[in-house]
Amino acid sequence: MSRHPAPEELLLDYAAGALSDGPALALALHVALDPASRQTVDQLNAVGGALIEGEPEALLDDAALERALARVGKVMVEPRAVPAARRPGFEWAPPPLVPHLRPGMGWRRILGQFDEIRLDVPGDAYRVSLLRLESGRCLPEHRHTGYEYTVCLQGGYTDATGSYSVGDFAVGPGGERHEPIADPGEPCIALIVVEKPIVLTGPWGRWLNPLVSRGVI
Amino acid sequence: MLSADEAADLIEAIASRQDRAAFANLFRHFAPRVKAFIMRGGTDAEAAQEVSQEALIMVWRKAASFDRSRASAATWIYTIARNKRIDLLRRRARPIDTEDWLVVYAPEEEDAGKSVLAGQTYTRVKELLEGLPKDQLVVIQKAFFEDKTHTVIADEMKLPLGTVKSRIRLALRRLRQALENDES
Numbered sequence: 001m002s003r004h005p006a007p008e009e010l011l012l013d014y015a016a017g018a019l020s021d022g023p024a025l026a027l028a029l030h031v032a033l034d035p036a037s038r039q040t041v042d043q044l045n046a047v048g049g050a051l052i053e054g055e056p057e058a059l060l061d062d063a064a065l066e067r068a069l070a071r072v073g074k075v076m077v078e079p080r081a082v083p084a085a086r087r088p089g090f091e092w093a094p095p096p097l098v099p100h101l102r103p104g105m106g107w108r109r110i111l112g113q114f115d116e117i118r119l120d121v122p123g124d125a126y127r128v129s130l131l132r133l134e135s136g137r138c139l140p141e142h143r144h145t146g147y148e149y150t151v152c153l154q155g156g157y158t159d160a161t162g163s164y165s166v167g168d169f170a171v172g173p174g175g176e177r178h179e180p181i182a183d184p185g186e187p188c189i190a191l192i193v194v195e196k197p198i199v200l201t202g203p204w205g206r207w208l209n210p211l212v213s214r215g216v217i
Numbered sequence: 218m219l220s221a222d223e224a225a226d227l228i229e230a231i232a233s234r235q236d237r238a239a240f241a242n243l244f245r246h247f248a249p250r251v252k253a254f255i256m257r258g259g260t261d262a263e264a265a266q267e268v269s270q271e272a273l274i275m276v277w278r279k280a281a282s283f284d285r286s287r288a289s290a291a292t293w294i295y296t297i298a299r300n301k302r303i304d305l306l307r308r309r310a311r312p313i314d315t316e317d318w319l320v321v322y323a324p325e326e327e328d329a330g331k332s333v334l335a336g337q338t339y340t341r342v343k344e345l346l347e348g349l350p351k352d353q354l355v356v357i358q359k360a361f362f363e364d365k366t367h368t369v370i371a372d373e374m375k376l377p378l379g380t381v382k383s384r385i386r387l388a389l390r391r392l393r394q395a396l397e398n399d400e401s
Contacts, residue, residue: 007382008382008385008386008389009367009381009382009385009386010367012357012360012367012385012389013360013366013367016299016360016361016364016365017299017300017302017303017364018360018364018365018366018369019366040389040393042287042288042292043389043392043393043396044389045288045292045295045296046288046289046292046342047342047346047357047361047392048292048295048296048299048361049288049289049290049291049292049293049294049295049342050291050342050343050346051254051295051346051358051361051362052247052250052251052254052291052294052295052298053250053291053343054343055249055250055251055253055254056253057249058249058250058252058253059249060244060245060248060249061266064248064266064270065241065244065245065248067270068240068244068248068270068273068274069237069240069241071274072237072240072274072277073237075274075277075278076278077231077232077235077277077278077280077281078278078279078281078282079281080232080281080282081279081281081282
């Protein structure tokens with residue numbers, strides 16, 4: 001069980017299918033790494049199952065059954081699925097992340113301080129990135145106008161709110177300034193989902209913000 | 218009525234021998250229920266019908282991945298229907314990967330233990346839901362039926378965000394305690 005599980009209301013949003021794709025990916029990764037949160041999601045899914053079972057008996061449209069039978073006549077039952085294999089070079093990536101790792105994707109150095117891989121996730125309200133931070137390095141001080149979701153995937157980091165290690169989940173409310181520093185040991189890798197826009201608040205912020213808003217950095 | 222065991226047997230019959238009669242039985246039970254469930258959020262009958270139809274076809278395709286020791290048939294079908302609802306009603310270009318629910322029930326993971334919910338009939342969870350105070354139940358139902366985040370629910374109900382969060386946490390605590398007591 002991680003020290004920083006996702007808040008339960010977000011697990012409910014996730015289990016109910018109400019989250020946008022970016023935050024849903026953050027939750028999927030956390031749930032894959034955190035047995036306690038996974039159990040909560042299992043329980044919530046069972047609530048979904050119970051709500052479906054609790055629907056009253058209704059008249060079935062016979063034509064619908066006929067159409068479905070005709071369709072399955074042409075569809076193979078697929079072999080039992082196995083979780084996606086770990087990708088070479090991305091061994092730290094839990095299975096739900098693997099489909100998002102496209103061939104040729106690589107780390108890009110940003111502001112000389114950290115590495116980023118921008119993920120292509122549908123919906124433009126969120127910026128979804130993998131960030132890699134060498135031990136002792138910190139992210140530029142920044143502030144969010146919206147929500148930020150972070151899942152630690154390798155190593156660990158510390159900020160004013162605590163220390164985070166693999167599987168830990170952080171949700172940052174808007175307006176909070178923070179400056180995460182990577183813990184000693186292997187580089188910290190995290191998935192970060194940020195509701196746009198992002199505003200840098202450090203000494204260089206006012207020069208860099210136009211680049212951030214244009215998606216250059 | 219179809220018991221949890223009967224429903225699981227039907228899915229396994231599809232997996233092992235592409236059993237069309239089993240599919241028809243499963244469809245008769247679940248298709249109208251999934252449709253009714255989807256309609257509760259205000260989705261029109263035609264679109265709800267489509268979600269239900271596509272969900273049941275997916276049940277056929279993925280039957281071999283169903284694991285009755287991890288989840289009941291109704292729970293598994295719920296996760297499939299939920300993903301279909303997102304794909305079809307949000308008109309996504311890219312459908313959700315099956316990983317979404319495979320991860321939740323990943324066979325390699327032993328730590329969480331076999332789900333206590335697998336053996337639960339829906340009546341137990343339903344009973345627990347009915348035992349929740351009205352203000353907690355409403356929030357849970359809105360999330361599932363109307364596909365809304367707790368933030369949107371708070372907005373719509375004109376409640377402080379903190380109130381909605383604490384209702385969700387209280388409801389989950391009761392649910393969890395009851396299910397864990399059942400297990401021990």
